[in-house]
Amino acid sequence: MNIKRVLVVGSGGREYSLIRKLRKTREDLEIICAPGNGGISEIAECVSVSATDVEGMVKLAKEKRIDFCVVTPDDPLALGMVDAMEAAGIPSFGPTAAAARIESSKIFAKELMEKADIPTAKFKFFTNADDAIDFVSIMGFPIVIKADGLAKGKGVVVAKDMEEAYGAINSMLNDKVFGEAGSRIIIEEFLEGVEVSVMSFCDGIDFVPMVSAQDHKRVFDGGLGPNTGGMGAFAPSRHYTDEIANEVNERVFAPALKAMAELGCPFKGVLYAGLILTNKGLYVLEFNARFGDPETQVVLPLLEGDLLEIMVACRNSTLKQQKISFSKDACAVVVMVSAGYPGKPQLGDEISGLENVTDPDAWIIHAGTVKRDGIFYTSGGRVLGVCARGKDLDSTIEKVYDNVRKIGFRGMHFRRDIGRA
Ligand code: AMP
Ligand code: GLY
Secondary structure: OOOOEEEEEEOOHHHHHHHHHHHHHOOOOEEEEEEOOOOHHHOOEEOOOOOOOHHHHHHHHHHOOOOEEEEOOHHHHHOOHHHHHHHOOOOEEOOOHHHHHHHHOHHHHHHHHHHHOOOEOOEEEEOOHHHHHHHHHHHOOOEEEEEOOOOOOOOEEEEOOHHHHHHHHHHHHHOOOOHHHHOOEEEEEOOOOEEEEEEEEEEOOOEEEOOOEEEEEEEEHHHEEEEEEEEEEEEOOOOOOHHHHHHHHHHHHHHHHHHHHHOOOOOEEEEEEEEEEEOOEEEEEEEEOOOOOOHHHHHHHHEEOOHHHHHHHHHHOOHHHOOOEEOOOEEEEEEEEOOOOOOOOOOOOEOEOHHHOOOOOEEEEEOOEEEEOOEEEEOOOEEEEEEEEEOOHHHHHHHHHHHHOOOEOOOOEOOOOOOOO
């Protein structure tokens, strides 16, 4: 495949990192990103088509004579953007809508895990609130309540008592706060342990795991405050030994791919396993059908090889022929967010000091920024990430924070314990 023009769908730090990685090996590649962000506009052409506008995106891909399309966010995958692109003759990276159900329906994922004997928390699903509440009162606390569908990362509640469980069940099943996505819910056993994220490149048959990562979801230091889209991440995880990696490959990725193929929806793209390592062994908390955010920001810099070639091999089912390896270095990112995040963020503030990040092993990842007259302003809750790589995790994290100090905007907030918690 002679690829000259690539379309990347999305607008966050993950897409920024992916384009940055493509640029490293393919300087002459024409990259179009829709809708993109202020920072992405410096490394690719941004076009304002919404990531969920499947028809509009296919039209854009045709107009721009795109050779290969990369779909990374969850919503367009669930809406069948890869199916629509392929039907229009545009080779694309990412799972079909049927394969993306491994993320877009938690019940689908749970049933798949049950069938394929993949370790996961014990569960039951419900459509009726009274039945769900009866079940919770038998099970005890803490207990985990999850909306079946995509809920922008807000569909999981760890309830510590009946009041919280009742609130979550009632708001999902009766008040329909997540609409259809919450019309079925899962209630599952609470697990305790270290959470590790591992992503694999998949071509429908074979998979190649990437280096492990850990992210920090809560907004405040020490894991306090509400959940967010991710306040920082680092790779590799200190807990993910070779022995555990082998176990995950054998008990999670291999059976998941086999089961998906048997269901008639072979998985191509990136399969993300959210794992929890407990003292009873490892379990899968969730699958995502895509690159994770912010894990991608710390995993892709460590990838040795040509990302575009690997993505094409996933699509063409030729992953076996690829040489894929990862550096032994460490990489970390600290996310800087707007005041108010993860609630309604304060936006439109000027960002200063970006030009002072000149360390060759540190860089900025733009997520919620816009650029006007050469100046960057905040335009989203998660504004930017400061990333660094180095020989070990401790010195890398120090390097990240040295550079975080150089940047400022009104109401800026970041966690001070990334990689240490
Ligand atoms: P999920 O989207 O299913 O990964 O859930 C989001 C977060 O909720 C996870 O990263 C965990 O921190 C937490 N969580 C989910 N399921 C469980 C569980 N069974 N036990 C404990 N925590 C969980
Ligand atoms: N970091 C988890 C996700 O991408 O959903």
